[in-house]
Amino acid sequence: MKRILLTGASLLLILAGCTNTVKEKQSKEHRQMKHEENMDHENMEGMEDHMDHDDIPSLKASKGTQELSIPPLLDKQKSPDFDYEVVAQEGTTQFFDGTQTKTYGYNGNLLGPTVRLKEGETVKVKVRNELNEPTTFHWHGLEIPGSEDGGPQDEIQPGKSKIVTLKADQPAATLWYHPHPHQLTSKQVFKGLGGMLYVEGTDRNSADLPKNYGVDDIPLIFQDRIFDKDHQLNYDELMNSDGTIGDVSLVNGTLNPKLTVTQPVMRFRILNGSNARNYTFRLSNGASFTQVASDGGLLDEPVETDELTLSASERSEILIDFSKLDSDKPIAITDKQGNVLLPFDLNFESKAAKNSTVSWATVEPFLTKKEKDLPVSKEIELFGMMDEVTINGKKFDPTRIDLKQEKSVSEVWEIYNKPDHMGGMIHPFHIHGTQFKIISRDGKDPSSNEQGLKDSVLIEPGERVKLLVTFPEKGIYMYHCHILEHEDNGMMGQVEVY
Numbered sequence: 001m002k003r004i005l006l007t008g009a010s011l012l013l014i015l016a017g018c019t020n021t022v023k024e025k026q027s028k029e030h031r032q033m034k035h036e037e038n039m040d041h042e043n044m045e046g047m048e049d050h051m052d053h054d055d056i057p058s059l060k061a062s063k064g065t066q067e068l069s070i071p072p073l074l075d076k077q078k079s080p081d082f083d084y085e086v087v088a089q090e091g092t093t094q095f096f097d098g099t100q101t102k103t104y105g106y107n108g109n110l111l112g113p114t115v116r117l118k119e120g121e122t123v124k125v126k127v128r129n130e131l132n133e134p135t136t137f138h139w140h141g142l143e144i145p146g147s148e149d150g151g152p153q154d155e156i157q158p159g160k161s162k163i164v165t166l167k168a169d170q171p172a173a174t175l176w177y178h179p180h181p182h183q184l185t186s187k188q189v190f191k192g193l194g195g196m197l198y199v200e201g202t203d204r205n206s207a208d209l210p211k212n213y214g215v216d217d218i219p220l221i222f223q224d225r226i227f228d229k230d231h232q233l234n235y236d237e238l239m240n241s242d243g244t245i246g247d248v249s250l251v252n253g254t255l256n257p258k259l260t261v262t263q264p265v266m267r268f269r270i271l272n273g274s275n276a277r278n279y280t281f282r283l284s285n286g287a288s289f290t291q292v293a294s295d296g297g298l299l300d301e302p303v304e305t306d307e308l309t310l311s312a313s314e315r316s317e318i319l320i321d322f323s324k325l326d327s328d329k330p331i332a333i334t335d336k337q338g339n340v341l342l343p344f345d346l347n348f349e350s351k352a353a354k355n356s357t358v359s360w361a362t363v364e365p366f367l368t369k370k371e372k373d374l375p376v377s378k379e380i381e382l383f384g385m386m387d388e389v390t391i392n393g394k395k396f397d398p399t400r401i402d403l404k405q406e407k408s409v410s411e412v413w414e415i416y417n418k419p420d421h422m423g424g425m426i427h428p429f430h431i432h433g434t435q436f437k438i439i440s441r442d443g444k445d446p447s448s449n450e451q452g453l454k455d456s457v458l459i460e461p462g463e464r465v466k467l468l469v470t471f472p473e474k475g476i477y478m479y480h481c482h483i484l485e486h487e488d489n490g491m492m493g494q495v496e497v498y
C-alpha cells in the first residue's frame with residue numbers, strides 16, 4: 001500500500017486522481033446502463049414487492065432544521081475486567097414533533113457511540129443485551145479471530161453479557177459495528193442499532209488528515225427509513241423482503257439535518273448504514289471533492305471525483321475544501337437525483353484557511369503481478385431476489401461449513417452476480433474477518449477509488465469480481481449479501497479459516 005506523507009504545513013491537495021475522474025464516471029454510468037438494459041419489465045408480475053430500480057422511492061430533501069447529531073465517543077471504563085461497555089437497548093427517539101418513536105440503540109436511544117481503537121491496541125469490551133430478543137455484536141471490518149467477530153453463531157440472549165477481545169492489528173480505517181443475529185439483523189439495524197468503529201493510525205501511516213472528532217473529522221451515517229402512519233418503525237409491517245427502503249433520510253439519526261462547518265477543510269467518514277439502499281453522493285453545486293479512503297483504509301492514491309457511490313455497509317472518507325467553493329450559493333451533500341441530504345452552513349473565517357499539502361508516497365504497488373496472476377480458487381455465485389436468494393445455490397445453514405481457507409494464505413475469490421429473467425439486482429458482498437483487495441471487475445482493473453482495502457463490494461448483475469482474500473486470524477466467518485433482508489433470507493455462507 002502507498003502511504004500518505006505530509007509535506008509541509010500547507011494543504012494544497014496534489015491530486016494525481018484528476019485524470020481518473022472522467023474514466024470512472026463513464027464506467028459507472030456504463031454499469032448503470034447495463035443494469036437498466038437487463039431489466040425486463042414484462043416479467044414483473046407477482047413481483048410487486050421486488051425492489052426494481054425504477055420503484056425505489058425518492059428521499060425527501062432535508063429541511064435543514066436540526067443541527068446534525070454527532071455520536072459521542074465511547075468512554076473507557078474503570079473496571080479491571082474490561083475497557084469498554086456496549087449495551088444494546090430499547091429506547092425512544094423524537095424524530096417528529098409530538099411523537100416518540102420506539103427505537104433501538106447502543107448505550108442510548110438510537111445508534112451508538114463511536115468506538116476508537118489505536119492501531120495495534122488490544123481492548124476488552126463487555127457487550128450486554130438489554131433487548132427482549134437475542135442479538136450479537138459484530139465488528140464489521142475488524143480482522144479479529146472468528147470467536148470475537150459476533151456473527152450469528154455468537155448470539156447473546158436477553159439480559160446476558162460477555163467480554164470480547166478486540167485487537168486492532170490493521171491499518172487506520174473507518175469501520176462500524178452492528179447486530180448480526182440470524183433473521184433479526186435487518187429489523188435490529190432498521191430500528192437503530194449501529195455505530196462507528198475507528199482504527200486510528202500511528203504516525204507512520206496516518207495521513208495529516210483532519211482528526212479533530214466532531215469538529216473537522218465528522219462521521220456521517222446515511223440511512224433511509226420508512227415510518228408507519230403513527231411515525232413508528234414498525235418493521236414487521238413495513239419491511240420488504242428484497243431490502244427495506246424508505247423515503248425518509250436520516251444522517252446520524254437526525255431527521256432534516258444541517259451541519260455547521262467551522263473549518264475550511266473537512267474530513268467526512270461516510271457509512272452507508274442502510275438496510276438496502278445504494279447511494280450516489282454529490283455536492284449540490286457539482287464541485288469535486290477528494291476521496292482518501294475506502295472501507296479498510298487509505299486509498300492507493302487520493303481520487304478527485306464529483307460523485308461517490310456506496311452500497312449498503314460500504315464506507316469512504318472524503319475531504320471537502322470549503323474555502324475553494326463559492327460560499328454565496330447553498331452547498332449540500334445530495335444524492336444522484338439532487339435531493340438534499342445534508343446542507344452545510346458555512347461559518348469559518350475564509351482567510352484562516354490553511355494551505356497544506358498531502359501527498360502519497362509509494363511503498364509497494366496495490367497489487368503485485370504475482371497477486372494479479374493467482375488462479376481463482378473460490379467461486380461464489382450470488383443469485384435471486386426477495387426470499388429466493390442463494391449463494392452457490394444454497395441458503396445459509398449454521399451447521400454447514402461452505403469453504404475452508406488457510407490463515408494468512410491469499411486466495412482469489414471470484415464473485416459472480418448471476419442475472420435472472422428480470423435482470424437481477426445489485427448485491428453488496430461482504431466477507432467477515434478480512435480486508436481484501438479488488439483484483440478486477442469483469443477482467444478490468446478496479447477504478448482508482450477501489451484501489452484500497454475493502455470488506456464490502458458492490459456487484460452489478462452479470463458482473464464477475466475477483467478479490468484477493470487473506471484472513472490474518474482463525475475461526476469461522478460469514479460471507480454474505482449486505483442487503484440485510486437478503487442476509488436474513490439466507491444469502492450467506494461460512495468459511496472456516498484454519
Ligand SMILES: [Cu+2]
Nearest residue numbers: 427481483486
Ligand atoms: Cu443481495
